[in-house]
């Protein structure tokens with residue numbers, strides 16, 4: 001009889017997904033090992049969410065100082081101390097790092113192995129010269145920046161998110177290839193910190209987002225001086241760096257950031273040794289995140305490609321996947337991914353937050369829907385603060401059930417939680433419209449949008465007739 005596996009669970013990758021599942025397994029007393037080849041905390045902590053939000057915080061402070069004159073508080077043009085901004089960014093990483101550290105996970109009872117892991121067979125791994133056997137293996141190896149196949153691109157120095165936060169000099173003119181989530185956040189951050197910025201995008205910026213909401217972010221970028229080249233192709237890249245567009249236009253900058261999407265980290269994992277099927281999108285899993293071809297192997301986070309759904313590149317998805325795996329592997333309960341109420345936020349200022357279906361997605365799915373809107377220009381708090389740009393936009397079924405909610409405006413990300421709960425709980429627009437919210441808050445825009453669903457009915461001739469009839473009753 002073969003020896004029993006030494007571990008209950010082995011986890012490859014100590015990013016948000018791998019750490020979350022390891023945490024649960026260790027706290028429940030399982031024999032669990034987590035294997036990381038680079039930095040504990042993965043992309044989110046070291047080269048993703050944390051440094052980008054820290055850089056944006058500095059940028060937003062500069063923009064707020066420039067805007068203060070509108071409120072009668074005139075400040076001089078802010079002086080940007082690039083070294084101090086970088087120190088803030090790296091200080092934020094250092095402050096959060098203990099949460100993701102080897103020491104913390106060891107103290108929880110997990111084994112932490114600092115090496116590259118690869119499958120050597122079904123249920124066996126090799127890491128740092130050591131052979132590991134495990135009953136279950138979770139691959140949470142993440143993703144990296146895709147580098148488009150553009151002639152000359154690989155021959156010039158360029159940045160990705162992995163290097164940009166380490167830049168010692170402030171870029172004079174940053175060219176950004178790709179106007180998605182990273183592109184727009186980094187464009188605004190650098191522009192507000194005094195860099196020239198040009199974004200080159202072959203579709204439209206924030207192209208995955210509702211076009212009406214995305215235009216609020218687009219306008220903010222333009223106001224801050226970001227040059228947007230949308231609907232163009234980059235035919236070649238030359239030293240400089242110079243982006244040569246399809247029409248021959250040459251865009252010269254001092255630095256180039258490539259932010260053109262993600263590629264799963266499949267290389268070196270030896271997936272074939274375990275019979276794990278993967279595609280260019282990641283490890284093919286069922287909707288419960290189990291490999292379609294190897295029963296003891298699961299995937300989580302950016303690298304997971306659930307059947308018919310596809311990957312999502314968000315930190316909170318890694319934690320959500322860990323919850324699904326805990327239910328499936330540890331508690332043997334059925335669980336599968338459901339992104340019906342998955343929120344996302346672009347942290348520009350104004351922010352763009354979305355949960356559930358956009359109007360376009362609902363219509364593409366053949367749904368008959370109503371769209372409810374309310375602008376911040378009619379929100380008392382927004383007026384009082386002089387920040388009236390943007391709107392809330394709700395997508396509801398003809399019966400009034402909430403299908404999607406999007407908010408573009410200052411602090412939109414802080415408001416999307418309410419809509420995440422409402423959509424997750426299958427509430428109606430009326431249910432939210434009936435809530436009492438504190439006055440004056442920006443959150444009231446969503447409630448006002450929701451209330452428009454029933455306003456037509458409330459002020460309809462039938463209701464007026466009813467109110468008049470009731471008024472004639474004695475008492």
Ligand SMILES: Cc1cc2nc3c(=O)[nH]c(=O)nc-3n(C[C@H](O)[C@H](O)[C@H](O)COP(=O)(O)OP(=O)(O)OC[C@H]3O[C@@H](n4cnc5c(N)ncnc54)[C@H](O)[C@@H]3O)c2cc1C
Pocket residue numbers: 012013014015016017018035036037038039040041042043044045047048049050052053115116117118140141142143161182265268269300301302303312313314315316317318347
């Ligand atoms: C600039 C930027 C900003 C972002 N901002 C946000 C945001 O604001 N909000 C949000 O929700 N998401 C954001 N994201 C996305 C988020 O960072 C990712 O979705 C998240 O980090 C993915 O977590 P993960 O655990 O799947 O993978 P990762 O964090 O990539 O972790 C995978 C780990 O596996 C390790 N690994 C890979 N192969 C092996 C191997 N063979 N052996 C051992 N170890 C291995 C890697 O070294 C890595 O540490 C941002 C991303 C970027 C790039």
Ligand SMILES: NC(=O)c1ccc[n+]([C@@H]2O[C@H](COP(=O)([O-])OP(=O)(O)OC[C@H]3O[C@@H](n4cnc5c(N)ncnc54)[C@H](O)[C@@H]3O)[C@@H](O)[C@H]2O)c1
Pocket residue numbers: 148177178179180181182183185200201202203204205206207232233234259260261262312313314344345346347
């Ligand atoms: N706030 C957040 O939650 C946040 C922030 C940053 C990143 N992220 C995550 O990281 C992921 C990766 O971010 P990203 O911005 O690299 O990817 P993305 O998929 O969001 O955007 C990539 C953009 O690049 C464009 N593009 C691709 N190839 C191009 C080419 N050759 N020429 C011109 N344009 C081209 C695409 O049209 C797209 O708009 C995102 O999908 C997101 O999930 C999240």
